[in-house]
Amino acid sequence: MTNFFEHIASVGRARLLACALACALALSGAAWTAPAFADVRKADVVYGQTVDARGLAVAQCPSIDAEYAMVMGADGTVYFERNAQSPTQIASITKIMTGVVALDAVEDGLLSLDSPVTVSAAAAAGGESSAGLQEGDVMNLDAALKALLVPSGNDAAVAIAETIGALMEPGTSDPEAVFVNAMNAKAQELGCTDTVYDNPHGLDFDAYAGDLHSTAADVAKVVQYAMTNDTFRAAVGGGSTTIQVTRADGAKADIYLETTDGFFDIYEYAIGVKTGVTLLAGPSFAGAANKDGRELYAIVINSSSEAQRFKDAESLCEWVYQHEISYQLANSPETATMNGTEVPVVAEVAHSGWIDKTVKATLRDPAAAVTIFDLNGNVSQSLEFDELAGNVKEGDKVGTITFKQRNTVIATMDLVACEDVDAPDFFEGVGVWWDRLFRSFSGGQEVARSITLNETPLVIDKTASAA
Numbered sequence: 001m002t003n004f005f006e007h008i009a010s011v012g013r014a015r016l017l018a019c020a021l022a023c024a025l026a027l028s029g030a031a032w033t034a035p036a037f038a039d040v041r042k043a044d045v046v047y048g049q050t051v052d053a054r055g056l057a058v059a060q061c062p063s064i065d066a067e068y069a070m071v072m073g074a075d076g077t078v079y080f081e082r083n084a085q086s087p088t089q090i091a092s093i094t095k096i097m098t099g100v101v102a103l104d105a106v107e108d109g110l111l112s113l114d115s116p117v118t119v120s121a122a123a124a125a126g127g128e129s130s131a132g133l134q135e136g137d138v139m140n141l142d143a144a145l146k147a148l149l150v151p152s153g154n155d156a157a158v159a160i161a162e163t164i165g166a167l168m169e170p171g172t173s174d175p176e177a178v179f180v181n182a183m184n185a186k187a188q189e190l191g192c193t194d195t196v197y198d199n200p201h202g203l204d205f206d207a208y209a210g211d212l213h214s215t216a217a218d219v220a221k222v223v224q225y226a227m228t229n230d231t232f233r234a235a236v237g238g239g240s241t242t243i244q245v246t247r248a249d250g251a252k253a254d255i256y257l258e259t260t261d262g263f264f265d266i267y268e269y270a271i272g273v274k275t276g277v278t279l280l281a282g283p284s285f286a287g288a289a290n291k292d293g294r295e296l297y298a299i300v301i302n303s304s305s306e307a308q309r310f311k312d313a314e315s316l317c318e319w320v321y322q323h324e325i326s327y328q329l330a331n332s333p334e335t336a337t338m339n340g341t342e343v344p345v346v347a348e349v350a351h352s353g354w355i356d357k358t359v360k361a362t363l364r365d366p367a368a369a370v371t372i373f374d375l376n377g378n379v380s381q382s383l384e385f386d387e388l389a390g391n392v393k394e395g396d397k398v399g400t401i402t403f404k405q406r407n408t409v410i411a412t413m414d415l416v417a418c419e420d421v422d423a424p425d426f427f428e429g430v431g432v433w434w435d436r437l438f439r440s441f442s443g444g445q446e447v448a449r450s451i452t453l454n455e456t457p458l459v460i461d462k463t464a465s466a467a
Contacts, residue, residue: 045081064312065304071316072215074295084216091276094202097156117144123158136248139363143243150257157201192218236272287313338418353423364414
């Protein structure tokens with residue numbers, strides 16, 4: 001890690017030099033603008049289109065330092081990308097997959113969270129980021145996972161890999177390699193397109209130099225899967241903690257695990273997940289946030305500092321939350337009373353039994369609203385009307401309405417009658433027949449026309465955003 005800290009020191013010296021230059025220029029009266037370390041790029045991708053293609057203003061986009069980034073919803077919706085498909089080192093973010101493979105082994109019945117994990121000499125000598133484990137320590141898998149994920153223990157990573165790898169392939173001479181193979185297989189299963197794991201901890205230099213890499217997009221997929229496991233969520237979401245191990249001499253020892261996750265310190269909606277930092281990967285973080293049940297995963301790789309990686313993650317999450325709005329589906333200037341309640345009339349649907357009668361209609365749920373991402377554009381609607389011939393009663397389905405945002409369906413709902421309209425009786429029917437007959441000769445209207453009253457208010461006022 002010496003090289004990494006020299007790198008950080010050099011960055012600090014560069015910024016100090018910039019500040020000194022600013023002071024000197026100020027004293028000399030020269031004009032100078034301080035450098036901005038966070039930025040917005042035209043090639044950044046917002047909801048599938050570049051900032052440039054969408055014509056977004058800088059103020060509408062997240063400003064972050066990270067060279068690689070993505071923010072994704074728990075449902076897989078991708079809100080923002082920066083070089084998200086480009087391969088890069090991910091350091092200890094690797095340990096998310098280590099936890100995933102271990103917990104999958106539990107789900108498969110290979111072992112349980114109470115099964116023992118023993119620390120070998122190789123595991124204890126892992127170095128760098130450590131949980132403070134010693135050769136001969138024994139703990140259960142649940143404690144080992146905390147040692148892996150909370151303080152980012154390389155020792156715990158190797159101990160877990162060796163223990164489970166030996167169960168996966170009994171008699172193997174290299175259980176750690178067996179486990180790493182399972183990590184790579186899981187990456188492919190999850191749809192990762194450019195991810196390779198070389199070890200269970202993420203070290204990528206000296207003796208560990210190799211092909212270890214991933215992408216922000218792949219990391220997001222792994223986080224999304226990992227967060228479906230309650231044990232994983234508890235480990236990464238609980239902050240610092242203490243585990244108990246049994247030493248080689250049989251004595252019990254408590255080990256305090258201090259979390260590396262500073263996201264909790266700056267963001268009220270933080271719920272984990274995992275930090276990472278090496279010289280090649282830079283300060284990185286795969287974070288999760290949950291606000292009112294809306295869960296997001298912010299992947300930040302190669303930010304400018306260990307503190308900034310958390311600020312980048314916060315910026316990405318807050319940007320999404322601020323641009324998610326509740327969009328009311330029924331917006332009509334006309335109302336009617338239905339079941340004693342005033343409801344918007346979104347359409348008038350022609351009744352084919354009459355020449356001039358329509359049925360007032362509203363949404364099945366007149367108060368329905370959907371959460372949309374406002375930067376994705378305005379909402380459009382299309383209506384399909386049913387053929388109405390017989391008696392129509394309040395609440396009967398009379399059509400369907402579909403709402404889209406940039407050609408993606410965001411809601412589909414039944415149109416229902418908000419009034420009773422009877423079909424013509426015998427004598428009325430005879431009158432309608434004669435009326436239509438005469439109209440057929442004169443070219444007059446023979447049946448009422450269905451009309452749409454509902455409106456779709458603008459989501460983005462382009463004039464205002466341009467200003």
